[in-house]
Amino acid sequence: MRPDADLLILGGGCAGLSLGMQLADQAPPAERTVILEARTEYINDRTWCFWRLAPHRFERLIAHSWPAMAIRSKQRSVTVDCRLTPYQMLEATPFYAEAQGRINRSKNVDLVLGAGVRDTPRRVGKMWQVETDNGPLTARHVVDTRPPRPSRxxxxxxxxxFFGQEIECTAPVFDPTTVGLMDFAEARTDDVLFHYVLPLSPCRALIETTVFGPRPLAAADLAIVQAAAVKRLGHGAGFRVLRAESGVLPMGMTTRFPVPGPGYSRAGLMSGAARASTGYAFQRIQRWAQAAAESIRRGGPPIGHEPGPALQRAMDRLFLRVVRDHPDRAPDLFIRMFGNADPARVIRFLSDQGTVADCAVIGSTLPLQLFLGEMLKGMVAMPGALREAA
Ligand SMILES: Cc1cc2nc3c(=O)[nH]c(=O)nc-3n(C[C@H](O)[C@H](O)[C@H](O)COP(=O)(O)OP(=O)(O)OC[C@H]3O[C@@H](n4cnc5c(N)ncnc54)[C@H](O)[C@@H]3O)c2cc1C
Structure with missing residues (x-):
């Protein structure tokens, strides 16, 4: 029996659409691909930010580019010149529109909205059978970008x-040349809290309250702190809220979700897209989409996210352990990193492009005793963890 498609992509968000665009652009046309998305329409539900280390395919769509960024704590403040690798913002609406346009123009990729996928697809012979709100579909390959299950x-x-609000003030209170990357209001003992300010004009900014903590928080949990931050960072000017966004990103996944069989891969936020130390995923998703499309073009199966270099992963995990166990030290750690290392190195490292020398220089800015202590704790815990795993 002929399958309905060569490839079914489950979920048409950032990852599903990014792969869809790559396949739509391929010449000669790639496999016949159908993207199944539960939503019936796209809204401006998020903004993606990243450092521009090289020319990219979304240049035309960039809403704002900042040549400088500031990291502030109660004790110290650092402003970093990043004009060679500016911090850029891409809004969801133009991204979704670009993706839909490219996919609509292609002969081999279709996007179906309002097509929720039910449960885990079943292997039937050499095909995957996917139950959708519009009936069953079959395919040789599946790329599943849905969250595998509700997070634990x-x-x-x-x-x-994080919970953010784009506001328009009645007075010019923002400096649109400098992003407030991390504005730590106070050192806390249970989690790390800071504000993130993307100034879009002297009167307009996206202000976000962000927490790095042991459990996911809802926007409502952050609302009171956010209200105070908007007042403080807006210097008390009158304002109106234009839109809001919120999210929960994993930092250092401890669960790996298995794939149910051959020809099936997972991608997206909960399946390896998010960088452990930052939660950023957009550029990693773009690199994955390109690699997955290339694998398909060569006749191979769709692939999942690459785990990244071992040194980077080890540094991320150690850093996260230190932040988890000593959240009150986090403001100082970030200020040291940006203030004491060449910012170009830090930006490369945070963008997955760090060299061994970058890692060494960044490591040398951090308090040795604190990190050695955490490493020792990890080593003492290791035999127990190994016994448990065995
Ligand atoms: C508000 C916000 C801001 C962010 N900002 C940044 C940033 O600045 N920089 C950065 O690098 N990263 C950022 N991220 C993280 C990351 O880049 C995004 O979460 C990104 O959208 C992840 O892509 P994804 O495809 O995994 O998930 P999504 O984009 O959420 O896509 C998953 C899709 O699957 C669909 N779906 C779910 N279940 C089903 C089902 N049963 N059937 C069919 N479809 C289904 C959903 O409707 C959704 O469209 C942000 C995240 C959020 C939430």
Whole structure:
């Protein structure tokens, strides 16, 4: 029996659409692909930010580019010149529109909205059978970008929860040349809390309250702190809220979700897309989409996310353990990193492009005793963990 498609992509968000665009652009046309998305329409539900280390395919869609960024704590403040690798913002609406446009123009990729996928697809002979709200579909390959199940606290070492509001003030109170990357209001003992300010004009900014903590938080949990932050960072000017966004990102996944069989891969936020130390996923998703499309073009199966270099992973995990166990030290750690190392190195490292020398220089800015102590704790805990795993 002929399958309905060569490839079914489950979920048409950032990861599903990014792969869809790569396949739509392929010449000669790639496999016949159908993207199944539960939503019936796209809204401006998020903004993606990243450092521009090289030209990229979304240049035209960039809403704002900042040549400088500031990291502030009660004790110290650092402003970093990043004009060679500016911090850029891409809004969801133009991204979704670009993806839909490219996919609509292609002959081999279709996007179906309002097509919720039910449960885990079943292997039937050499095909996958996928139950959708519109009936069953079959395919040789599946890329599943849905969250595998509702998240559990234990799925990640830390969680990054945030709630942001884009506001327009009645007075010019923002400096649109400098992003407030991390503005730590106070050192806390249970989690790390800071504000993130993307100034879009002297009167307009996206202000977010972010927490790195042991469990995911809802937007409502952050609402009171956010209200105070908007007042403080807006210097008390009158304002109106234009839109809001919120999210929860895993930092250092501890659960790996298995794939149910051959020709099936997982991708997206909960399946390896999020960088452990930052939760950022957009650029990693773009690199994965390109690699997965290339694998398909060569006749191979779709692939999942690469885990990244071992040194980077080890540094991320150690850093997260230190932040988890000593959240009151976090403001100082971030200020040291950006203030004492060449910012170009830090930006490369946070963008997955760090060299061994970058890692060494960044490591040398951090308090040795604190990190050695955490390493020792990890080594003492290791035999127990190994016994448990055995
Ligand atoms: C508000 C917000 C801001 C962010 N900002 C940044 C940033 O600045 N920089 C950065 O690098 N990363 C950022 N991220 C993290 C990450 O880049 C995004 O979460 C990104 O959208 C992840 O892509 P994804 O495809 O895994 O998930 P999504 O984009 O959420 O896509 C998953 C899709 O699957 C669909 N779906 C779910 N279940 C089903 C089902 N049963 N059937 C069919 N479809 C289904 C959903 O409707 C959704 O469209 C942000 C995340 C959020 C939430």
């Amino acid at each position: 606290t234990s799925d990640a070492m830390l969680w990054q929860s």
